[in-house]
Amino acid sequence: MTDKNKVYIFDTTMRDGEQSPGASMSLEEKIQIARVFDELGIDIIEAGFPIASPGDFEATSEVSKILKKSIPAGLSRHSKKDIDRCYEALKHAPRFRIHTFISTSPLHMKHKLNKSSEEVYESIKEHVTYARKFTDDVEWSCEDGTRTNMDFMCRTVELAIKSGAKTINIPDTVGYTVPSEFTKIIQTLMNKVPNIDKAILSVHCHNDLGLAVANSLAGISAGARQVECTINGIGERAGNASLEEIVMAIKTRNDLMPYETGINTTLLSKASKVVSNATFPVQFNKAIVGKNAFAHEAGIHQDGMLKNRNTYEIMTPESVGVKKTSLVMGKHSGRHAFKDKLNELGYVDITDDVIQTAFGKFKVLADKKKHVYDDDIAALVDDSLIKEDNVINLKSLKVFAGTGEPQRAEMTLEVYGEIKKSTETGDGPVDAIFKCIKTLYPHDVNLQLYQVHAVTEGTDAQATVSVRIEENGKTTVGQAADTDTLVASANAYINALNKMIIKRDKIAPGQSNEQKYEQKMKGI
Ligand code: KIV
Numbered sequence: 001m002t003d004k005n006k007v008y009i010f011d012t013t014m015r016d017g018e019q020s021p022g023a024s025m026s027l028e029e030k031i032q033i034a035r036v037f038d039e040l041g042i043d044i045i046e047a048g049f050p051i052a053s054p055g056d057f058e059a060t061s062e063v064s065k066i067l068k069k070s071i072p073a074g075l076s077r078h079s080k081k082d083i084d085r086c087y088e089a090l091k092h093a094p095r096f097r098i099h100t101f102i103s104t105s106p107l108h109m110k111h112k113l114n115k116s117s118e119e120v121y122e123s124i125k126e127h128v129t130y131a132r133k134f135t136d137d138v139e140w141s142c143e144d145g146t147r148t149n150m151d152f153m154c155r156t157v158e159l160a161i162k163s164g165a166k167t168i169n170i171p172d173t174v175g176y177t178v179p180s181e182f183t184k185i186i187q188t189l190m191n192k193v194p195n196i197d198k199a200i201l202s203v204h205c206h207n208d209l210g211l212a213v214a215n216s217l218a219g220i221s222a223g224a225r226q227v228e229c230t231i232n233g234i235g236e237r238a239g240n241a242s243l244e245e246i247v248m249a250i251k252t253r254n255d256l257m258p259y260e261t262g263i264n265t266t267l268l269s270k271a272s273k274v275v276s277n278a279t280f281p282v283q284f285n286k287a288i289v290g291k292n293a294f295a296h297e298a299g300i301h302q303d304g305m306l307k308n309r310n311t312y313e314i315m316t317p318e319s320v321g322v323k324k325t326s327l328v329m330g331k332h333s334g335r336h337a338f339k340d341k342l343n344e345l346g347y348v349d350i351t352d353d354v355i356q357t358a359f360g361k362f363k364v365l366a367d368k369k370k371h372v373y374d375d376d377i378a379a380l381v382d383d384s385l386i387k388e389d390n391v392i393n394l395k396s397l398k399v400f401a402g403t404g405e406p407q408r409a410e411m412t413l414e415v416y417g418e419i420k421k422s423t424e425t426g427d428g429p430v431d432a433i434f435k436c437i438k439t440l441y442p443h444d445v446n447l448q449l450y451q452v453h454a455v456t457e458g459t460d461a462q463a464t465v466s467v468r469i470e471e472n473g474k475t476t477v478g479q480a481a482d483t484d485t486l487v488a489s490a491n492a493y494i495n496a497l498n499k500m501i502i503k504r505d506k507i508a509p510g511q512s513n514e515q516k517y518e519q520k521m522k523g524i
């Protein structure tokens, strides 16, 4: 790698990024973000637009004071007042950049600036020269560059460099260009502007057509050596080019893009979090930093991943600071991944039969729930383990609840292999359910505890119900999980009873429970 392959990363999360609706950041948040960005290895951090507001001024100023390696920058229009404010905000930093811009497209010059192209041209000399009084590090941008006449752009760029700009930034302000066109723009500047070697060419792409990263990479391949971007791709309208995507594209496809950035990619996830905490959440499927970026749900993919990560992973999660690939358990997951997940959860010695039963239940649950969490799986396996020697099994349950009539439960149980049905009303649906169980398997136990808690979040959460029963001083606790709280309640009670039956057998051998049950049913 030579220096000519170094691509400077100019981050504008706190300036252009903050211009996205809902993304305004407090001073404290900006300082926290700046510290992470500094550590991340960003070359230039545009901390604000100091003339825009006292808050922007203060944030630019405070950020510029704390940076250790990154160079702080501030934005200014072609206005001496703007440039003065920029200087005032940045002057405490040992090195800083003033970034000044003006529109150069016919549309903007006419409707926004109400200036002729010659007036704009003259203004470049005046303002770049003025900014150079404060620092050697002046960047000049031609706003709406990609809709600017190419010959005019070449003239303005040449003049900006002559006037002292060290960085020339070509913004695709409205996200209008496409990679092939942007390549030509950058190549034309590289070939036609006589003093282009005296400056670094920069690209700044917006994402209105979803092409910001592709256009930025095209610009780099055509000769740009600075890229302006934001963490999580936040920015005006559809956002700016995403820093993490550009950096990881260069790193992952270094065979095609032999460039180097100074970014410590293992901090990308941290940077994304600090920005999203201050602004808004990142979409789940966002490249590099989205929650699902390293998650695999499809059974075939999970199976491939377990055999060799390279089958479905082009970069490691560790390389962007994510702890590890997650095999998300959902309806597409296969048995192999399920078994692997059980091992991960500490279920190492369970039999194939239990795994098979739990896997069957997991598939049913996954059809009902969007997200199956680890706790859901643990609850299912516990349930399967317990039910291996069950005397009583729930076959079906219907509950009629609501206002007006008494609540009613219709239940079918398998008791010692025999199918039995009952319908009971009760003081609430749970009471009706427990009465059904008592009718179908007569017993005298005290209900000591009935507790419901959601294992997972959301209205589709799995409920776990715990039931504690007592008989002759002996207690057992039953637990069951289901998305239907009433089904979980029935199963928890039955589970407690099954345990009590096993306990009775162990404690008072002799007449079997089955015999006792038959006698009870016959009224003996
Ligand atoms: O998109 C744009 O044109 C800008 C400039 C101010 C650089 O953000």
Ligand code: ZN
Residues within 6 Å of the ligand: 016, 171, 173, 204, 206
């Ligand atoms: Zn912009």
